[in-house]
Amino acid sequence: MIEISALQEHETDAAVALWRTVNLTRPWNDPYADIDLALKSPIATVLAGRKNGQLVATAMIGxxxxxxxxxxxxxxxxxxxxxxxxxxxxxxxxxxSDKGVSKIQLMVRNDNLAVREFYQSLGYKPSDVVVLSRWLDENSQELERRSLLDRG
Ligand SMILES: CC(C)(COP(=O)(O)OP(=O)(O)OC[C@H]1O[C@@H](n2cnc3c(N)ncnc32)[C@H](O)[C@@H]1OP(=O)(O)O)[C@@H](O)C(=O)NCCC(=O)NCCS
Incomplete structure (x- = not known):
């Protein structure tokens, strides 16, 4: 069994280590800043799953x-x-649901499409949309551009 509740500040390093291990970090996203922003926000959080007190799972939701x-x-x-x-x-x-929101959405990276089967088994279906985005921060934009160039 795991116990799930909001990530505590002292668990931040463990969360970032987990994200690095399972390849969820990207050069253009500062994971510490992402956690800080979510935990400070009244409309977002990072949920932590713990087994025997140790962090073993995370999910950020907003x-x-x-x-x-x-x-x-x-x-x-x-x-x-x-x-x-x-x-x-x-x-x-x-x-x-507790926040009165009736639909959950998430993005799956093109290099992680195998995980779609996991979501499908939970009842999540592909949406007929294209996600467009624009950085409001030139530094992150440049990091993403260089990282994508490196990958060829
Ligand atoms: C994807 C991930 C979160 C799944 O968590 P998990 O604990 O392994 O999955 P569960 O054991 O809860 O699986 C739930 C269901 O999905 C199915 N499933 C899990 N991974 C699957 C996969 N790769 N392919 C097909 N089905 C899968 C399971 O068989 C199970 O189905 P069932 O309940 O009918 O038996 C986990 O593998 C992970 O952390 N991956 C690396 C990070 C990642 O890619 N995160 C998602 C970013 S979009």
């Missing part, structure tokens, strides 16, 4: 006032495939 979005869903590799991902998504759904 409402934009219309939909709720999930980011940074990650389960420690040795415990994957045991239902923890499902439990974390259920916790996200409860968080969203």
């Amino acid at each position: 409402s934009d006032g219309h939909r709720a979005w999930v980011y940074y869903l990650g389960i420690t590799p040795s415990l994957q495939g045991q239902g923890l991902g499902r439990k974390m998504m259920e916790a996200c759904e409860t968080w969203a």
Whole structure:
């Protein structure tokens, strides 16, 4: 069993280490700043899943006032495939319902499409949309541009 509640500040390093291990970080996203922003926001949080007091799972969730979005869903590799991902998504759904939000959305990177089967088994379906984005921060924009160039 895991216990799920909001990430505590002292668990930040463990969360970032987990994200690095399961390849959820990107050069243009500062994971510490992302955690700080979510934990300070009244309409977002990072949920932490703990086993025997140790952080083993995370999911960031926030409402934009219309939909709720999930980011940074990650389960420690040795415990994957045991239902923890499902439990974390259920916790996200409860968080969203409690805020009166009736739909959860999330983005899956093109280099991680295999994970779609996980979401599909939880009832998540592809949406007929293209996601457009624009950086409001030139430094992050440049980091993303260089990283994508490096990948060829
Ligand atoms: C994706 C991830 C969160 C899934 O968590 P998990 O704890 O391994 O998944 P669960 O054990 O809760 O699986 C729930 C269901 O999804 C299915 N499932 C899980 N991973 C799957 C996969 N890669 N392909 C197909 N089905 C999968 C399981 O069989 C299970 O189905 P069932 O309940 O009908 O038996 C986890 O593997 C992970 O942390 N991956 C790395 C980070 C990542 O890619 N996060 C998502 C970013 S969008």
